[in-house]
Amino acid sequence: MPTIKDVAKYANVSVATVSRVLNKKGYVSKEAEENVLKAIADLNYKPNSVARSLYHKTSKMIGLLIPDITNPFFPELARAVEDVALTYGYTVVICNTDEDIRKEAQYLEALQQKYIDGLILTTNQLSADNYENLGIPLVALDRQFSNRVPTVSSKNYEGARQATEYLIENGSEFIAHIRGPYHVKPADDRYQGFKNVVEEQGIAHIVVDCDFTMASAMEVAQGLFEKYPTIDAVFASSDIIAAGVLKVAKNSNKQIPEDLQIIGFDGIPLGEMLTPALTTVAQPIYKMGALSARLLIKQIEKQPLDVKNYEVKTTIQYRETTRSDA
Amino acid sequence: MPTIKDVAKYANVSVATVSRVLNKKGYVSKEAEENVLKAIADLNYKPNSVARSLYHKTSKMIGLLIPDITNPFFPELARAVEDVALTYGYTVVICNTDEDIRKEAQYLEALQQKYIDGLILTTNQLSADNYENLGIPLVALDRQFSNRVPTVSSKNYEGARQATEYLIENGSEFIAHIRGPYHVKPADDRYQGFKNVVEEQGIAHIVVDCDFTMASAMEVAQGLFEKYPTIDAVFASSDIIAAGVLKVAKNSNKQIPEDLQIIGFDGIPLGEMLTPALTTVAQPIYKMGALSARLLIKQIEKQPLDVKNYEVKTTIQYRETTRSDA
DNA sequence: CTGAAAGCGCTTACAG
DNA sequence: CTGAAAGCGCTTACAG
Numbered sequence: 259m260p261t262i263k264d265v266a267k268y269a270n271v272s273v274a275t276v277s278r279v280l281n282k283k284g285y286v287s288k289e290a291e292e293n294v295l296k297a298i299a300d301l302n303y304k305p306n307s308v309a310r311s312l313y314h315k316t317s318k319m320i321g322l323l324i325p326d327i328t329n330p331f332f333p334e335l336a337r338a339v340e341d342v343a344l345t346y347g348y349t350v351v352i353c354n355t356d357e358d359i360r361k362e363a364q365y366l367e368a369l370q371q372k373y374i375d376g377l378i379l380t381t382n383q384l385s386a387d388n389y390e391n392l393g394i395p396l397v398a399l400d401r402q403f404s405n406r407v408p409t410v411s412s413k414n415y416e417g418a419r420q421a422t423e424y425l426i427e428n429g430s431e432f433i434a435h436i437r438g439p440y441h442v443k444p445a446d447d448r449y450q451g452f453k454n455v456v457e458e459q460g461i462a463h464i465v466v467d468c469d470f471t472m473a474s475a476m477e478v479a480q481g482l483f484e485k486y487p488t489i490d491a492v493f494a495s496s497d498i499i500a501a502g503v504l505k506v507a508k509n510s511n512k513q514i515p516e517d518l519q520i521i522g523f524d525g526i527p528l529g530e531m532l533t534p535a536l537t538t539v540a541q542p543i544y545k546m547g548a549l550s551a552r553l554l555i556k557q558i559e560k561q562p563l564d565v566k567n568y569e570v571k572t573t574i575q576y577r578e579t580t581r582s583d584a
Numbered sequence: 585m586p587t588i589k590d591v592a593k594y595a596n597v598s599v600a601t602v603s604r605v606l607n608k609k610g611y612v613s614k615e616a617e618e619n620v621l622k623a624i625a626d627l628n629y630k631p632n633s634v635a636r637s638l639y640h641k642t643s644k645m646i647g648l649l650i651p652d653i654t655n656p657f658f659p660e661l662a663r664a665v666e667d668v669a670l671t672y673g674y675t676v677v678i679c680n681t682d683e684d685i686r687k688e689a690q691y692l693e694a695l696q697q698k699y700i701d702g703l704i705l706t707t708n709q710l711s712a713d714n715y716e717n718l719g720i721p722l723v724a725l726d727r728q729f730s731n732r733v734p735t736v737s738s739k740n741y742e743g744a745r746q747a748t749e750y751l752i753e754n755g756s757e758f759i760a761h762i763r764g765p766y767h768v769k770p771a772d773d774r775y776q777g778f779k780n781v782v783e784e785q786g787i788a789h790i791v792v793d794c795d796f797t798m799a800s801a802m803e804v805a806q807g808l809f810e811k812y813p814t815i816d817a818v819f820a821s822s823d824i825i826a827a828g829v830l831k832v833a834k835n836s837n838k839q840i841p842e843d844l845q846i847i848g849f850d851g852i853p854l855g856e857m858l859t860p861a862l863t864t865v866a867q868p869i870y871k872m873g874a875l876s877a878r879l880l881i882k883q884i885e886k887q888p889l890d891v892k893n894y895e896v897k898t899t900i901q902y903r904e905t906t907r908s909d910a
Numbered sequence: 911c912t913g914a915a916a917g918c919g920c921t922t923a924c925a926g
Numbered sequence: 927c928t929g930a931a932a933g934c935g936c937t938t939a940c941a942g
Contacts, residue, residue, distance in 0.1 A: 261918090327659045
């Protein structure tokens with residue numbers, strides 16, 4: 259690979275001049291510029307980003323820390339981040355942390371040593387300090403973890419309210435909410451939205467805990483239906499949980515949505531592949547990813563942020579696991 | 585962040601000595617070593633990988649080029665690659681190419697400028713030359729594209745044979761194969777496996793083309809069932825296609841697996857979330873990803889490859905869309 | 911065993 | 927307008 263020296267020699271100028279035309283900065287005569295441009299083309303020269311990194315202490319790379327790309331919520335998010343990163347000339351490094359504090363620390367160290375320009379975080383294991391001390395731009399995605407870092411999340415509370423109201427409008431009288439893990443902000447907010455609506459309207463309800471995995475959802479749903487056979491609707495805190503509920507319900511020969519309505523949360527592609535297709539509170543996942551990448555790049559490039567926190571709207575995706583009596 | 589100079593000053597030695605203890609290479613006195621180690625600890629010094637990259641022309645990063653992380657086959661693959669990369673101290677850059685030659689070229693250029701150490705490719709758009717001229721280690725994953733580059737793939741032909749034989753053993757007498765795109769090696773091999781078995785055994789069959797998307801699968805299946813209502817089994821070239829077939833079949837009130845058996849290919853998590861759960865020819869996806877990462881890192885680290893090409897075995901995952909008369 | 915020096919490929923004051 | 931030089935943070939011959 260040719261270096262800037264080769265170009266300089268070929269164009270009969272100094273490396274400084276080559277650098278100037280490369281960066282379009284500083285004066286350079288028409289003639290010199292033409293020679294340099296020709297040399298670059300002739301030699302098929304590409305500036306070496308490592309050398310640039312060393313000087314600028316910046317890398318044109320951003321890190322995306324997620325719990326696990328294998329969780330169907332994340333691929334679309336990652337895709338969006340990557341798409342906008344590519345547009346702006348950034349490259350993205352994906353880090354699966356498994357919410358494991360040691361892995362997070364290991365990644366952070368590696369990324370820092372590479373002059374990573376910024377981080378998008380969908381994780382809240384390490385305390386906020388660990389990130390803020392890095393001294394690089396951050397964006398929190400899905401979960402807010404410090405009011406000093408810009409955040410992109412969706413209106414979990416409002417979405418949960420709408421879901422619950424919709425089940426009630428459709429005639430359900432005994433609604434179960436299978437909530438996600440405690441201290442995970444979105445799970446808490448969805449729970450709160452559910453609770454407020456059923457209490458305001460005086461609807462019989464039951465809340466049970468669950469992981470965001472299908473296996474635990476099936477176990478929980480099994481127990482729930484045995485104990486409370488008259489439950490006529492489930493609001494699941496995620497689509498994966500809803501998928502588990504659906505499976506158990508069908509195995510127990512419940513008619514869906516006649517005997518039991520089910521509504522999920524997230525809007526992952528899985529939902530529409532199920533039969534019956536899952537009604538869900540859809541988050542604009544791609545948009546959230548894209549928004550967070552833009553927010554991060556703006557900070558990296560020192561542009562002013564007109565909005566610091568985005569709370570995007572959810573929309574109910576009406577499909578086949580709910581009735582529409584309303 | 586402290587640099588090697590700070591450490592040298594603190595330890596009262598030269599930077600050369602610090603570098604020697606960092607790299608455990610060259611002679612250094614017990615005493616000097618201790619001082620340096622203490623300095624490193626006291627200052628919390630981490631060597632800068634960018635500077636190292638510049639000197640060594642290597643980056644401790646590997647690139648993973650995939651068509652689209654949003655396709656459910658890839659997250660698990662990516663996860664595996666990332667897991668083993670982390671183990672060996674490498675970081676992975678994910679590139680969604682959409683099988684678009686311009687995007688691939690753009691990524692290749694960016695990665696090359698960063699001294700990427702090697703590439704795992706699951707794509708075959710660019711001609712082999714474009715990659716081989718990069719002069720860095722490569723591994724082809726899922727699809728072979730040159731006999732000079734180590735490849736990890738699964739026994740698509742054999743898997744397809746087994747699937748077809750299984751459907752026949754279970755009594756199916758008119759089998760449809762919905763194949764994937766032409767010139768995609770795995771799709772071709774699966775087709776070939778299917779064709780050979782039905783012809784050997786003299787079973788009525790029909791083959792139709794399809795993309796690896798659920799939408800096109802549903803369209804194809806719809807047409808297929810209308811034209812040939814007596815089809816009693818479908819071998820789909822991927823699980824996504826199978827999911828589409830399943831949906832259409834259920835909408836047409838076919839009893840599964842009584843009226844119609846369905847078997848997919850891939851073994852993605854979606855399969856078991858469906859109801860009935862999908863029988864499929866499962867590839868060891870995680871293993872394939874891990875294998876390819878190891879194969880790549882071995883090349884990067886100039887270790888001999890005892891095996892250059894891996895063809896891993898598939899296994900039928902018996903679930904609910906097939907009978908088991910056999 | 912150890913340090914001074916050159917070099918990896920760039921960029922940017924500083925002179926001129 | 928242009929070039930020589932220093933510097934980004936390392937590593938590694940080369941002397942000693």
